[in-house]
Amino acid sequence: MDDSLVREIKTNLEIVQNKIEKAALKVGRDPKSVRLIVVTKSQPMDMVKAAIEAGAKLLGESYAEEGVNKIIALENESGLEWHMIGHVQSRKANLIAMNFNKLHSLDGIKLAIRLDRFLGESGKELPVLLEFNVGGEDSKYGWQASDPNSWTKFLPEIKQILELPHLQITGLMTMPPFYDDPEKARPHFSNLRMLRDFLSRKFSDANWEELSMGTSSDYEIAVEEGATFIRIGQAILGKRSPRRG
Known part of the structure; x- marks a missing residue:
């Protein structure tokens, strides 16, 4: 284990946590209501292990096979939660159902039905968040929700x-457009919060508590707008390695 790498990641974690706390308190929120997912997608195993050693417990992956390989390799590490935050092809539903603790990116009925079938066959349940495209970008997944x-x-x-x-x-969950000025992402985060409130009125018996939004470039704004999960990679682990294949 590279002790200097662990120290660097631990310092970055503390910086991010302090900014989360400041943003939450600014709008009268309990900082403990915001959970930090360290995004380990495309990171080598030594980086993931260093992040865990530095205190990361919630880990985010975007590619099914890569994530499952890490989950298996680190199965003896206690207290980890594995969150799938990337797009999931319906043909890979079984990998998600059998291995991950939470899915943030459920974006269609076909995937939902396949997940439910695999979960039922194994006697499991899976917490999921519904992904919405609040920015109207063609390149993003999720139900189109830019127009209320x-x-x-x-x-x-x-x-x-x-x-x-x-x-x-x-x-x-949402992934808004990237802006050099993070303040420009605020309307999209606000839109997701309003959509959550809309769905809460329409389906009042369901649980709509969580909002997964905010990444390294805009997470403080996301916290101010109600995020309960933020997904941070580069601000903690640095730039990712190029993905092969």
């Missing part, structure tokens, strides 16, 4: 997912 006037269009699918017995919806 269109929100009623996806209600039938949401209702169908809520009826699946092995999926536990716990909130919403």
